[in-house]
Amino acid sequence: MTSDDMTSHGRSGPAHGTLGVAVIGTGRMGADHVRRINDVISGARVAAVVDIDADRIGHLAAGIEGCTPYTDPTAAMDDPGVNAVLIASPGPAHEAALLDAFARDLPVLCEKPLTPDPASALRVLEAEQKLGHRRVQVGFMRRYDADYLTLKSLLDKGAYGRPLMLHNKHRNADTPPGFTNAMMIHDSVVHEIDVTRWLLDEEIAAVRVLRPAPTGNAPDGLSDPQLILFETAAGQVVDTELFVNCGFGYQVSCEAVCESGTARIGDDRGVFVNTAGHWGGSITPGFVERFEEAYDRQVQRWVDATRRGEVEGPSCWDGYAAAAVCEAGVRAQATGERVTVDLIERPALYER
Ligand SMILES: NC(=O)c1ccc[n+]([C@@H]2O[C@H](COP(=O)([O-])OP(=O)(O)OC[C@H]3O[C@@H](n4cnc5c(N)ncnc54)[C@H](O)[C@@H]3O)[C@@H](O)[C@H]2O)c1
Ligand SMILES: O[C@H]1[C@H](O)[C@@H](O)[C@H](O)[C@@H](O)[C@H]1O
Numbered sequence: 319m320t321s322d323d324m325t326s327h328g329r330s331g332p333a334h335g336t337l338g339v340a341v342i343g344t345g346r347m348g349a350d351h352v353r354r355i356n357d358v359i360s361g362a363r364v365a366a367v368v369d370i371d372a373d374r375i376g377h378l379a380a381g382i383e384g385c386t387p388y389t390d391p392t393a394a395m396d397d398p399g400v401n402a403v404l405i406a407s408p409g410p411a412h413e414a415a416l417l418d419a420f421a422r423d424l425p426v427l428c429e430k431p432l433t434p435d436p437a438s439a440l441r442v443l444e445a446e447q448k449l450g451h452r453r454v455q456v457g458f459m460r461r462y463d464a465d466y467l468t469l470k471s472l473l474d475k476g477a478y479g480r481p482l483m484l485h486n487k488h489r490n491a492d493t494p495p496g497f498t499n500a501m502m503i504h505d506s507v508v509h510e511i512d513v514t515r516w517l518l519d520e521e522i523a524a525v526r527v528l529r530p531a532p533t534g535n536a537p538d539g540l541s542d543p544q545l546i547l548f549e550t551a552a553g554q555v556v557d558t559e560l561f562v563n564c565g566f567g568y569q570v571s572c573e574a575v576c577e578s579g580t581a582r583i584g585d586d587r588g589v590f591v592n593t594a595g596h597w598g599g600s601i602t603p604g605f606v607e608r609f610e611e612a613y614d615r616q617v618q619r620w621v622d623a624t625r626r627g628e629v630e631g632p633s634c635w636d637g638y639a640a641a642a643v644c645e646a647g648v649r650a651q652a653t654g655e656r657v658t659v660d661l662i663e664r665p666a667l668y669e670r
Contacts, residue, residue: 337625338365338399339355339362339364339365339366340366340368340400341367341404342368342394342415343405343406343408344368344369344378348407349374350613351406351617352364352367352378354613354617359614361621362621363382365385365399366387366388367382367387367388368389368391369387372389384399391415396422400424401424401425402621403419403424403425403426403427404428405426405428405429409434410434412429412432412442415428416428416433417445420445420446420449423449424453425453425454425620425624426454427457427617428454428456430456430512432638432640433637434504434641434644435644435645436641436642439634440638440662442454442637442638443668447667451629454637455619455623455633457616458512458516459613460512461513463609463612466572466583469583470516472574472581473518473574473576473581478574478576478579480576481575482554482576482577483554483575484517484557484573484575485557486514486570487559487571487572488561488569488570489561489568489569490561490605491567492563492565497537497562498539499539499541499651500648500651502560502562502651503644504648506560507546507644507647510546512632513572515639516632521551521659521661522548522550523549523659524656525547525548525643525647526547526656526657527546528544528546528547529541529651530543530544533563536562537563540562542563543562544651545560546647567601567602568601568607570584571584571585616631619631635667639661642660646660
């Protein structure tokens with residue numbers, strides 16, 4: 319984790335007391351974060367749950383002592399028991415929630431994406447700069463996964479020399495209804511965009527997308543699998559096989575090819591077994607299971623940093639850069655061309 323910033327606290331919320339968190343959006347991820355804050359991590363409690371779907375929050379809040387349900391995010395942020403916000407609503411709702419949190423100077427953990435496009439991400443970046451200090455940790459949870467952390471530390475130490483290439487695999491068993499080609503970039507490849515920038519400590523300068531003949535298991539119109547190629551500003555090349563209807567489970571791996579060695583994570587997790595007629599390990603069914611510990615660590619680190627009056631982890635800059643690469647990726651996907659990524663100059667608040 320890099321770039322820790324000392325910050326002030328907006329609501330007299332004492333940096334060292336228990337954090338009262340408003341969880342905004344209580345669908346798949348939000349409900350899981352509510353459980354996590356309640357049952358798994360320390361130093362925080364769920365003070366409010368917010369959803370435009372009143373049925374979800376009534377039920378959730380009833381099971382948590384001292385938790386108030388709201389359908390309006392700003393009403394929850396004005397609750398005196400709330401001094402931090404976890405945003406897990408859909409991406410298009412993030413900008414409004416972030417700006418409302420900034421208006422109250424509340425610390426935020428915002429699920430990826432920061433916002434769905436670079437223009438809205440820039441508005442968030444500008445608003446945070448006006449505060450004069452960082453307020454947001456973006457939910458790129460792979461940065462908290464034990465395997466990715468080990469790989470990062472090896473690359474930072476230069477254990478195998480300079481990294482030249484990354485080979486990524488990202489496979490989901492299937493896709494929810496309505497999953498589109500653009501979502502393959504915005505929802506799925508966004509994780510490889512973030513780990514590429516983080517592991518290599520370089521911006522992504524250009525994107526290309528190859529679309530092989532699709533699997534018969536993909537819904538009509540979805541080009542699945544796809545091969546996505548990034549070029550970094552330093553000339554490294556990164557490939558990602560994205561296969562979101564692979565049918566057999568959830569698999570994420572990353573191999574770094576360096577000048578004097580390679581390092582690969584993600585092929586095996588858990589116990590690796592040899593027995594009669596069988597060799598191998600198990601495959602997790604989905605991202606919730608594969609990254610469970612990473613989600614726990616991500617939220618615990620956010621709570622701990624916030625209670626210290628600090629902000630750490632992926633920043634609004636990382637969210638903005640990811641949105642810019644996604645935009646280029648969607649154009650590359652549609653045109654088959656090499657598309658360059660447009661980034662503004664990195665503002666001082668987000669200096670490494
Ligand atoms: N880090 C990861 O691995 C990961 C995985 C899945 C989803 N996500 C992200 O988490 C977020 C939520 O995804 P999800 O899969 O839980 O979605 P979901 O559809 O299951 O849940 C979203 C919830 O937000 C509610 N909602 C919609 N608009 C709202 C608003 N304006 N204010 C408050 N609530 C609102 C919906 O009623 C729903 O209950 C998205 O940003 C998504 O990209 C991250
Ligand atoms: O929204 C989800 C989520 O971000 C997962 O981590 C990713 O593996 C999926 O492909 C994506 O659809």
